[in-house]
Amino acid sequence: MISSLDELNAEARAALDACLERVGHGVEAGFREEVLDDLRVYFTDHLEPGATPADVTALAATVGEVAESDEPSHTRFAGVPIDLTPPTAERVAHTWWNPRDERIFVPRVFGLGWAVNIGAVAVKLGLIEPDAEDEPFESTPVTALRRGLVVPALLSVAVVAHYALRGPGLPDRLPNQADLAGRVGSWTSKPVAAVTDIAVAVVPTAWAAVTVGRGGTGARAAGSLATATGAAAVAAGLTLWRAAALDGRSRPWFGPALAGLLWLPSGAVLLALARAGRAAEQRRDLGGAR
Amino acid sequence: MSIEQEGWGSQLRKGVLELAVLGLLAREPMYGSQLVDELAARPELAITAGTVYPLVARLAKGGLVTSTWQESPVGPPRKYYELTAAGARALTAMATTFSAVATAVREIVEESR
Numbered sequence: 499m500i501s502s503l504d505e506l507n508a509e510a511r512a513a514l515d516a517c518l519e520r521v522g523h524g525v526e527a528g529f530r531e532e533v534l535d536d537l538r539v540y541f542t543d544h545l546e547p548g549a550t551p552a553d554v555t556a557l558a559a560t561v562g563e564v565a566e567s568d569e570p571s572h573t574r575f576a577g578v579p580i581d582l583t584p585p586t587a588e589r590v591a592h593t594w595w596n597p598r599d600e601r602i603f604v605p606r607v608f609g610l611g612w613a614v615n616i617g618a619v620a621v622k623l624g625l626i627e628p629d630a631e632d633e634p635f636e637s638t639p640v641t642a643l644r645r646g647l648v649v650p651a652l653l654s655v656a657v658v659a660h661y662a663l664r665g666p667g668l669p670d671r672l673p674n675q676a677d678l679a680g681r682v683g684s685w686t687s688k689p690v691a692a693v694t695d696i697a698v699a700v701v702p703t704a705w706a707a708v709t710v711g712r713g714g715t716g717a718r719a720a721g722s723l724a725t726a727t728g729a730a731a732v733a734a735g736l737t738l739w740r741a742a743a744l745d746g747r748s749r750p751w752f753g754p755a756l757a758g759l760l761w762l763p764s765g766a767v768l769l770a771l772a773r774a775g776r777a778a779e780q781r782r783d784l785g786g787a788r
Numbered sequence: 789m790s791i792e793q794e795g796w797g798s799q800l801r802k803g804v805l806e807l808a809v810l811g812l813l814a815r816e817p818m819y820g821s822q823l824v825d826e827l828a829a830r831p832e833l834a835i836t837a838g839t840v841y842p843l844v845a846r847l848a849k850g851g852l853v854t855s856t857w858q859e860s861p862v863g864p865p866r867k868y869y870e871l872t873a874a875g876a877r878a879l880t881a882m883a884t885t886f887s888a889v890a891t892a893v894r895e896i897v898e899e900s901r
Binding site for chain 2: 499543544545546552553555556557597598599600601627628629630632633779780782783784
């Protein structure tokens with residue numbers, strides 16, 4: 499403990515000032531001075547006179563993380579979380595795969611409502627440890643990411659092949675939406691249906707392929723693969739339903755099945771990537787023993 | 789216990805949890821569920837795995853602990869957490885602050901009785 503920040507040497511003081519400035523930028527102006535004063539007291543309590551810049555940075559990292567984790571930043575609308583920040587692949591990965599967090603339902607990456615924390619589900623099912631990776635997907639090898647790309651790619655090929663091979667034999671209008679009972683609620687033209695399904699499958703898959711192909715790794719690559727897999731699976735499910743629903747029968751399982759198609763294949767891909775990351779960490783630490 | 793008191797207790801526990809984890813790891817390196825069990829054995833701390841794992845990750849990011857996979861004699865490998873030199877220094881500083889605060893508060897509370 500020190501009695502004043504002036505006891506720090508010049509390098510440590512400079513590191514501290516840089517940290518405080520960084521934190522200050524993220525705090526609302528009305529509270530900034532109050533927060534910074536609290537932080538100065540905290541650093542005074544926790545730093546020793548001989549503290550190095552590395553000690554300051556290490557302490558600052560802990561403080562920042564604690565502050566972030568204390569209260570979620572999500573705005574709520576009638577008790578439901580809402581986030582209108584533009585989504586990124588990293589945020590998708592961190593939201594859908596956070597095995598250290600026990601909550602299964604977490605605020606969505608974008609929009610109103612909740613998403614499934616597949617990492618928490620995997621931990622509860624005993625498929626992986628909460629701390630299997632130091633940082634999710636940071637150790638996942640590029641080969642595993644490329645293998646993960648096979649799933650959305652195959653689904654996309656299946657959708658394209660369906661419209662290429664079976665398309666000519668399908669009627670001019672195809673089912674577009676289902677009502678709550680699973681009956682066809684509205685119809686659309688065949689070209690619109692085909693372009694929609696193919697675009698929903700192929701565009702995210704192409705984006706994931708570019709991300710992984712350009713050497714993207716970590717949460718960014720994993721998030722793009724999970725998004726592509728979910729989108730391609732939903733597109734494949736929608737394609738099959740459009741063909742099957744032509745018989746006019748009610749299919750009440752359609753809605754839940756579509757939700758399952760979004761989460762199950764994406765979850766399987768994220769789990770495989772996380773397990774590959776765990777295996778890589780074990781090879782790093784245990785060497786030839788694994 | 790009133791809602792206010794429960795909230796206060798929760799805040800207090802949250803404040804000392806970091807110190808408790810660093811203190812346990814100063815004794816010996818521990819794997820995640822071992823750390824959770826050690827803390828859960830102290831009901832006054834009311835700690836769950838959902839609190840411990842994110843905290844340990846933050847401590848590791850801050851350079852206060854490191855983690856390494858090690859073979860286990862009774863099953864698959866386990867990830868062990870160990871205090872770093874910066875973690876040991878942080879523990880000393882935090883323990884000093886904690887003792888000083890606890891002493892001051894105890895004196896005030898005893899005087900008020």
